[in-house]
Amino acid sequence: MGKESDHSFSSAFDCVEYKTVFDTLYEPLCRFCYRYVLSNEIAEDIVQDTFAYLWESWQRLSEMESLKAYLYTAVKNRSLKYLKKNFAKSPALTIEGYTDDIIDLDQPTAQELLEYRDLQAIVEQALKQLPERCRIIFVLKRFDGKTNKEIAQLLNISVKTVETQMTIAIKRLTSIVSKKWESGAVILLNVWISAQGQVIE
Amino acid sequence: MSRKLIEKILSDSASPEERQQFEEWLNASSKNRNYFNKARVIWDSLEGAFQTKKFEKQTAQTKIELRISATNAKVTRLKRYRQLAYAASVLILLGLSFLIWNKVNQGNRFDKVYSANNSVLEVELEDGSHVWLNKNSTLELTENFSQKDRTVNLKGEAYFEVKSDETKPFKVLAGKTVTKVLGTSFNLETDSITGNVNLNVNSGKVAFLRKNRKKNEYYLTNGAYARYIESENRIQVGRNENLNYLAWKTGRLRFYDTPIDQVCKELSKYYGARIETELGDGAILTGTFDNEELENVLAIIEISLGLEIHQDNGVYTISR
Incomplete structure (x- = not known):
């Protein structure tokens, strides 16, 4: 391999090691990223960008002990950066105050019911219905395991706001999901019952 | 909890x-x-969330290659102009530090002030919004108004017709309240004595909240009013029943089955005079006055309702 990556290969994917990393990690990284950004396009965009960067620094990075850990960290950092930017951009008008009026009260169609067969799909839909700022806070907490203080620092808001938004997020998720739930998916009922057992102990 | x-x-x-x-x-x-x-x-x-989601590797590969060649091109160009870039960055740094120095030395956050003393003043702001300032009111604009956001400070009363711009919310600071809008029209009145703030929304949607209180925003649409009551530090909202909140701007006073004590209050406010009554809702007025002198209005009330009006030391008293 030459000193500069573009001298040795006409395409990055001609490099076997690079191609292997891409083949094994592209999709998992996209899924990982999707949890943060909840959008196929943005997730792919972030991961592709990371892979492009990886090739530019291939010489340096390919010698790293754990390329996989590096890639996950890189994608995570980019996702957080994206959320932070998006948080600042999304209107503050929508965070407080509207707690109930955006909830989707429509009965799902038969088609939707099929799609909602699995609980995750329902929760995903519900997550997408949260106001942007509320969702970002929830995602950071749930998927990143950040403490309220860390979230507050990252997004430049008060811990109190984080707490309030988390309460709203859970309240609204619960409300949206149970509406879909009650519309008939039997599988979900089972999940619910087993969870009840788990809680009461 | x-x-x-x-x-x-x-x-x-x-x-x-x-x-x-x-x-x-x-x-x-x-x-x-x-x-x-x-x-x-x-x-x-959400534990193993989205593990079944599919992503297309084939197209991704092409996109990544495109990105790589794009950055390579950028790198070559950058190398060529590196020296030039150094020179430029020194200049930019100099410029920036001058700007920062300038900003630090400026001190006040508001740089443009409009005040209306004896008559109503209509102002067109840079962003295309229109503001009518009532007598004895001032409006201050933040420096860089309409560049990043649109924030103004109001003392007294004004009617706003805000030009719609979703990227730059329009914020009015008045007393201890903040009114946030995207594009709408509304009337805002601050009372310098009680500290109360009255908001009447004419069209569109407005968010009303207390300063430093991000919680408890109220969202008001046309026909709604909100009042901040300073002594209780709370916001009261409701439907706007007052026909005359814009009288100061339009010159038109309207009454529709209005109790006489309420009429007195509105006339007092509009004419800046003291008009009193002890009749309460013992008399009811319906009618419209268009840019009428106070004397004429009182005469009309006197005749149409069969009441008597006395003036003593500049105080008008309406009685039977």
């Missing part, structure tokens, strides 16, 4: 005391248990 705790329980960050507090809440009713169970299922369902 305990709803806040749910999140701590779910994320395993509750202290033993909080956990106990939560248990009490949980056992208090089956409704609480039900709610928590749902929340728990949702939380847990």
Whole structure:
């Protein structure tokens, strides 16, 4: 391999090691990223960008002990950066105050019911219905395991706001999901019952 | 209270005391248990979230190659102009430090002030919004108004017709309140004595809140009013029943089955005079006055309602 990556290969994917990393990690990284950004396009965009960067620094990075850990960290950092930017951009008008009026009260169609067969799909839909700022806070907490203080620092808001938004997020998720739930998916009922057992102990 | 705790329980960050507090809440009713169970299922369902989602590798490969060649091109160009870039960055740094120095030395945040003393003043702001300032009112614009956001400071009363711009919310600071809008029209009045702030929305949607209180924003649409009551530090909202909140701007006073004591209040405010009555709702007025002199208005009331009006030391008294 030459000193500069573009001298040795006409395409990055001609490099076997690079191609292997891409083949094994592209999709998992996209899924990982999707949890943060909840959008196929943005997730792919972030991961592709990371892979492009990886090739530019291939010489340096390919010698790293754990390329996989590096890639996950890189994608995570980019996702957080994206959320932070998006948080600042999304209107503050929508965070407080509207707690109930955006909830989707429509009965799902038969088609939707099929799609909602699995609980995750329902929760995903519900997550997408949260106001942007509320969702970002929830995602950071749930998927990143950040403490309220860390979230507050990252997004430049008060811990109190984080707490309030988390309460709203859970309240609204619960409300949206149970509406879909009650519309008939039997599988979900089972999940619910087993969870009840788990809680009461 | 305990709803806040749910999140701590779910994320395993509750202290033993909080956990106990939560248990009490949980056992208090089956409704609480039900709610928590749902929340728990949702939380847990996200454990391995989106593991079945599919992403297309083939197109991704092409896109990544494109990105790589784009950055390569950029790198070559940059190398060529590196020296030039150094020179430029020194210049930019110099410029920036001058700007910062300038900003630090400026001190006040508001740089443009409009004031209306004896007559109503109409102002067109840079962003295309129109503001009518009532007598004895001032409007201050933040420096860089309409570049980043649109913030103004109001003392007194003004009617706003805000030009729609979703990227730059329009904010009015008045007394201890903030009114946030995207594009709409509304009237805002501050009372320098009581500190109360009255908001009447004419069209569109407005958010009204107390300064430093991000919580408890009120969203008002046309026909709604909000009043901030300083002595109680609270906001009261309702439908706007006052026909005359824009009288100061339009010159038109309207009354529709209005009790005479209310008429007196509105006339006093509009004409800046003292007009009093002890009749309460013992007389009721319906009628419209268009840019009428006070003397004429009082004469019309006197005749049409069969009342007597006396003037003593500049105070008008309406009686039977």
